[in-house]
Amino acid sequence: xxxxxPDRDVAEDELSVTTPKQWAAGIPGVVVSLRRGVExxxxxxxxxxxxxxxxxxxFDCPGCAxxxxxxxxxxxxxxxxxxxxxxxxxxxxxxGPEFFAAHPIAELAERTDxxxxxxxxxxxxxxxxxxxxxYAPISWADAFDLVATELRALSTPDEALFYTSGRTSNxxxxxxxxxxxxFGTNNLPDCSNMCHESSGAALAQTTGIGKGSVxxxxxxxxxxxxxxxxxxGTNHPRMLSALEEAKGAGxxxxxxxxxxxxxxLRFKNPQNVRGLVGxxxxxxxxxxxxxxxxxxxxxxxxxHLLLRWEAQAPGxxxxxxxxxxxxxxxxxxxxxxxxxxWDAVLTATGLDRAEIEQVARMFADSERxxxxxxxxxxxxxxxxxxxxxxxNVALLRGMIGKPGAGLCPVRGHSNVQGxxxxxxxxxxxxxxxxxxxxxxxxxxxxxxxxDTVAAIRAMRxxxxxxxxxxxxxxxxxxxxxxxxxxxxxxxxxxxxxxTKLNRSHVVHGRTALILPTRGRTERDTQAGGDQFVTVExxxxxxxxxxxxxxxxxxxxxxxxxxxCGLAQALFGPDHPVPWADFARDYDLIxxxxxxxxxGCADYNEKVRRPxxxxxxxxxxxxxxxxxxxxxxxxxxxxxxxxxxxxxxRLLLQTLRSHDQYNTTIYGLDDRYRGVKDGRRVVFVSPDxxxxxxxxxxxxxxxxSEWPEDPTGRHERRAERFRVISYPTARGCAAxxxxxxxxxxxxxxxxxxxxxxxxxxIVVRLESRVDSPP
Ligand code: SF4
Numbered sequence: 001x002x003x004x005x006p007d008r009d010v011a012e013d014e015l016s017v018t019t020p021k022q023w024a025a026g027i028p029g030v031v032v033s034l035r036r037g038v039e040x041x042x043x044x045x046x047x048x049x050x051x052x053x054x055x056x057x058x059f060d061c062p063g064c065a066x067x068x069x070x071x072x073x074x075x076x077x078x079x080x081x082x083x084x085x086x087x088x089x090x091x092x093x094x095x096g097p098e099f100f101a102a103h104p105i106a107e108l109a110e111r112t113d114x115x116x117x118x119x120x121x122x123x124x125x126x127x128x129x130x131x132x133x134x135y136a137p138i139s140w141a142d143a144f145d146l147v148a149t150e151l152r153a154l155s156t157p158d159e160a161l162f163y164t165s166g167r168t169s170n171x172x173x174x175x176x177x178x179x180x181x182x183f184g185t186n187n188l189p190d191c192s193n194m195c196h197e198s199s200g201a202a203l204a205q206t207t208g209i210g211k212g213s214v215x216x217x218x219x220x221x222x223x224x225x226x227x228x229x230x231x232x233g234t235n236h237p238r239m240l241s242a243l244e245e246a247k248g249a250g251x252x253x254x255x256x257x258x259x260x261x262x263x264x265l266r267f268k269n270p271q272n273v274r275g276l277v278g279x280x281x282x283x284x285x286x287x288x289x290x291x292x293x294x295x296x297x298x299x300x301x302x303x304h305l306l307l308r309w310e311a312q313a314p315g316x317x318x319x320x321x322x323x324x325x326x327x328x329x330x331x332x333x334x335x336x337x338x339x340x341x342w343d344a345v346l347t348a349t350g351l352d353r354a355e356i357e358q359v360a361r362m363f364a365d366s367e368r369x370x371x372x373x374x375x376x377x378x379x380x381x382x383x384x385x386x387x388x389x390x391x392n393v394a395l396l397r398g399m400i401g402k403p404g405a406g407l408c409p410v411r412g413h414s415n416v417q418g419x420x421x422x423x424x425x426x427x428x429x430x431x432x433x434x435x436x437x438x439x440x441x442x443x444x445x446x447x448x449x450x451d452t453v454a455a456i457r458a459m460r461x462x463x464x465x466x467x468x469x470x471x472x473x474x475x476x477x478x479x480x481x482x483x484x485x486x487x488x489x490x491x492x493x494x495x496x497x498x499t500k501l502n503r504s505h506v507v508h509g510r511t512a513l514i515l516p517t518r519g520r521t522e523r524d525t526q527a528g529g530d531q532f533v534t535v536e537x538x539x540x541x542x543x544x545x546x547x548x549x550x551x552x553x554x555x556x557x558x559x560x561x562x563x564c565g566l567a568q569a570l571f572g573p574d575h576p577v578p579w580a581d582f583a584r585d586y587d588l589i590x591x592x593x594x595x596x597x598x599g600c601a602d603y604n605e606k607v608r609r610p611x612x613x614x615x616x617x618x619x620x621x622x623x624x625x626x627x628x629x630x631x632x633x634x635x636x637x638x639x640x641x642x643x644x645x646x647x648x649r650l651l652l653q654t655l656r657s658h659d660q661y662n663t664t665i666y667g668l669d670d671r672y673r674g675v676k677d678g679r680r681v682v683f684v685s686p687d688x689x690x691x692x693x694x695x696x697x698x699x700x701x702x703x704s705e706w707p708e709d710p711t712g713r714h715e716r717r718a719e720r721f722r723v724i725s726y727p728t729a730r731g732c733a734a735x736x737x738x739x740x741x742x743x744x745x746x747x748x749x750x751x752x753x754x755x756x757x758x759x760x761i762v763v764r765l766e767s768r769v770d771s772p773p
Contacts, residue, residue, distance in 0.1 A: 024672060025270050063082045084661070097137045117501065121553070122498060125514065150511070161187045161464050195375055204628075206391040207619045208633075211617060214370055221368055221404030226372065235374065252286075255288070259655075293380045299392070332637045384753055408539075418536030431598075450464070452478060466494075480746040491509030494512045564580065651762060682722070704716045744761055
């Protein structure tokens with residue numbers, strides 16, 4: 001029996017708090033997975049769907065980008081969050097024309113993301129005409145004509161923005177960027193701009209390729225795995241199985257994070273009896289409770305110590321052969337860390353020197369080291385130098401391009417890496433653009449387009465008038481909520497290709513369209529027969545994904561179909577790109593991918609192999625660094641940044657609860673952190689609570705301060721958050737996004753990558769007169 005969507009919205013006054021968990025997964029993980037599935041899909045559909053999740057002949061998880069093992073797959077090759085993601089997509093709840101007729105847009109705009117998402121799958125394309133109070137049905141042909149007419153009316157193609165979320169398949173992404181470039185712009189902002197752009201920028205400079213250099217098998221070969229600024233228990237849960245396996249093979253694990261997340265401490269693997277009823281596996285051998293933004297200092301200190309020990313015992317620490325033959329810039333780097341400012345390092349990290357020396361010693365003793373990281377590292381002003389500093393340490397030790405070692409940025413959304421490979425980037429290299437022109441006989445622009453932050457600015461400033469999004473929830477995912485929402489509202493047209501309702505449907509342009517699409521779980525039958533799509537995981541493995549469920553509605557069109565339908569309306573019948581053929585048979589798209597996208601030769605054949613294929617990666621495969629400017633891996637010297645927080649202020653990070661994935665809110669509990677039935681909370685250390693004269697449980701406003709704001713808006717306020725006493729690092733606080741996104745100034749971004757600094761916002765906590773301690 002499928003349960004109805006909630007008829008009331010989130011009530012924060014029902015929020016309760018218990019002690020944070022010291023372990024992740026176990027029986028509660030299984031129970032919650034099944035309960036969410038049954039609530040949304042019923043028993044039979046839950047069983048039918050989950051048995052295909054992440055299986056070779058099934059569909060790829062729409063959650064994160066963690067890879068599947070090569071060869072044997074378990075019967076249940078998924079985690080709690082994967083099960084929740086599938087339940088949300090394969091839900092039997094429906095949002096049809098009668099729903100939109102009953103709910104005016106003004107009412108929907110008052111609802112939370114959680115309530116909107118719980119209503120179910122959108123079944124028909126709908127339009128919100130200028131001044132209308134309700135979305136109303138529209139035919140697909142009229143919808144495509146409407147978009148094409150608006151696009152043609154622009155004074156330049158650069159007045160249009162084409163956003164992509166990381167769930168878009170390779171085939172849809174390839175065609176989408178082709179459409180956009182064929183139209184005449186490189187305005188292709190994507191969700192990667194807000195997450196791992198810093199990783200790509202740093203790795204491209206240091207190793208020549210903006211992707212990680214390890215495989216899943218490497219994790220089990222490593223003798224040291226360092227997990228930095230990452231919470232795998234919630235964001236990449238099957239990584240815990242890999243860490244457990246590595247521990248079983250003798251690896252040591254170091255966790256570096258401001259919060260002692262349950263998934264970093266102990267894992268109760270639900271796939272085995274010991275995990276279900278026993279104590280599980282202790283994961284982190286060392287937990288460094290670092291301050292927000294202190295990671296660069298930590299890795300500088302590690303580099304400094306490694307070099308000092310090498311000087312004391314030459315030939316024992318530095319991989320001199322690797323450094324001599326494969327790298328450049330060693331002398332400058334060594335010089336930059338020789339006279340380390342330990343006071344600055346200790347201030348930035350909040351760690352003591354003995355702890356840092358202990359960690360450095362583990363690096364020195366390791367033969368095979370992997371460093372993994374996620375958003376905790378990528379969303380600071382100095383994120384790119386921080387990741388370059390990690391690369392420095394890996395290069396010193398020769399930890400790239402050998403089994404069991406490497407750099408591992410762990411991607412968030414399931415195909416965010418694949419979308420970039422397929423050309424979703426506002427500044428694709430010339431070689432790719434030239435190949436597109438040769439292949440399709442069209443001209444494509446060279447001027448770089450807008451990334452996400454630049455796209456918001458362009459809308460805000462009246463320079464962009466059409467916003468088109470394939471997937472995602474741009475209004476909620478982006479920083480500076482008030483600015484982003486005003487920017488979207490200033491557009492002439494906003495278009496969302498979506499499966500379910502979200503905030504971006506109620507924060508709309510003068511005209512708005514919702515184009516409902518099929519999900520990963522669903523069969524995709526076209527004139528050429530049943531189709532599959534392909535995706536790329538976080539470790540560069542490209543493989544098939546094929547859904548088997550009947551689509552939620554006969555009116556849904558696949559993402560590929562939507563791109564092709566729009567292209568035909570926009571370009572007319574005589575366009576050199578055979579859009580209609582592509583919509584009929586996805587093999588024809590893959591033939592073109594094979595000729596345009598580097599590393600994808602024989603794509604149709606290789607993706608049909610049982611586990612797909614691994615894209616080439618010169619540093620990993622051959623210790624070659626042909627992608628850098630000098631053909632070598634590059635050490636870099638990076639001035640140390642010590643985050644400065646004025647007295648009486650805290651450094652705030654935004655993070656996910658255990659009951660959400662990106663902006664999709666599955667439920668209102670954060671089981672691991674002990675929060676139930678609410679989301680407006682701010683986690684603060686008990687010592688900071690006392691020092692600030694606050695009380696556990698008190699309701700406060702969060703006020704972010706950024707005096708450098710070029711727009712002159714130096715403060716932003718998010719109201720009514722409950723203070724939760726939590727063992728965070730001193731001086732550091734945390735609150736959930738998207739609720740706290742309003743505090744992140746649009747122009748506060750990382751150097752080089754332009755990623756919003758969502759992990760380092762200076763805030764003060766203001767007591768509310770209506771809620772005294
Ligand atoms: S680890 Fe990621 S990809 Fe795997 S099932 Fe969980 S959410 Fe899905």
